Amino acid sequence: MLFSALATLLVPVLAADVVVPVGRLDKDRTTQDTPNKDTQDFHQPSYPEHPFFDYQESSNITALLGKTAVLNCRVKNIGNKTVSWIRHRDVHLLAVGGFTYTSDDRFTARHAAASQDWLLMIHYLQERDAGLYECQISTTPPQSHLIHLSVVEPETVIAGGPDIYINTGSRLTLTCSVLHSPEPPAFIFWYHDNKLVSYERTRGSGMEVSTERGSVTTSRLLVQDARPRHSGRYTCDPANSRRRSVTVHVIAGDQPAAIDSLEYEPPLVGTCTFTATR
Ligand SMILES: *[C@@H]1O[C@H](CO)[C@@H](O)[C@H](O)[C@H]1NC(C)=O
Ligand SMILES: *[C@@H]1O[C@H](CO)[C@@H](O)[C@H](O)[C@H]1NC(C)=O
Numbered sequence: 001m002l003f004s005a006l007a008t009l010l011v012p013v014l015a016a017d018v019v020v021p022v023g024r025l026d027k028d029r030t031t032q033d034t035p036n037k038d039t040q041d042f043h044q045p046s047y048p049e050h051p052f053f054d055y056q057e058s059s060n061i062t063a064l065l066g067k068t069a070v071l072n073c074r075v076k077n078i079g080n081k082t083v084s085w086i087r088h089r090d091v092h093l094l095a096v097g098g099f100t101y102t103s104d105d106r107f108t109a110r111h112a113a114a115s116q117d118w119l120l121m122i123h124y125l126q127e128r129d130a131g132l133y134e135c136q137i138s139t140t141p142p143q144s145h146l147i148h149l150s151v152v153e154p155e156t157v158i159a160g161g162p163d164i165y166i167n168t169g170s171r172l173t174l175t176c177s178v179l180h181s182p183e184p185p186a187f188i189f190w191y192h193d194n195k196l197v198s199y200e201r202t203r204g205s206g207m208e209v210s211t212e213r214g215s216v217t218t219s220r221l222l223v224q225d226a227r228p229r230h231s232g233r234y235t236c237d238p239a240n241s242r243r244r245s246v247t248v249h250v251i252a253g254d255q256p257a258a259i260d261s262l263e264y265e266p267p268l269v270g271t272c273t274f275t276a277t278r
Helices: 007-019
Strands: 061-064 069-076 083-087 092-096 107-110 117-122 131-137 143-152 155-158 163-167 172-179 188-192 195-197 207-212 217-223 232-238 244-251
Touching: 061 069, 069 083, 069 131, 069 143, 083 117, 092 107, 092 117, 155 232, 155 244, 163 172, 172 188, 172 232, 172 244, 188 207, 188 217, 217 232
Parallel strands: 061 143, 163 244
Antiparallel strands: 069 117, 083 092, 083 131, 107 117, 131 143, 155 172, 172 217, 188 195, 188 232, 207 217, 232 244
């Protein structure tokens, strides 16, 4: 951990010792430069401007738990300077130039020759990876830019659970939403008592499924005319998020209409009548 603590101090030294390539300072290049493997894909433009960050292209990011996060640091006019990645939390040096410095092999540094982008990839994201990462240019004094990584886990919610009671003949609508998902799930499946509910309107089942994708993706399962056979366990199973279940109880039609009729819609067809008795 001494190494980590000294990381910031070491960067300029490491940069000078390890990364600065030899030669190739010719002002007029007539032939294409082929980067030397030993000197790690590094160019030395001859213009003298000071390096600076492109903040637009080095922004905060949000990534999914268990997936890969790609943090980018874009630096213009790098000259003969070096770009390093440091984890802010414990001042742990992660990458110098295109080298990965940490022993944690979930981290990979990437830098293509002549590119202005220094990438830090973090694989198999964990909650504890969330936080600030510092992109540092080895100027004197060093220039720093902080990038925040959020690690999110999508959440599945079914409105009205865990138990839903409705009258026979009522309309049943189950609404399942996927929250905190950086991209909409590729699909959302519904199961009724472990049997897949088809997206195609199947004759006889009386169930319809529709899905709207967006920053919150919502899937609805609709039964226009709920029957006792529609009772049971309904499971919403999104591609990128945990499955969730509710239990639906369709109350037999001959029971007194003791339930608030505003919440439970009356039957759509007039074959059964409710008689309110006091
Ligand atoms: C980097 O370039 C500057 C001028 O552009 C030069 O003064 C300096 O010595 C160079 N540093 C290294 C480590 O080559
Ligand atoms: C990046 O995240 C940090 C920490 O959450 C925040 O302070 C900063 O304003 C964010 N920057 C941008 C450009 O959103």
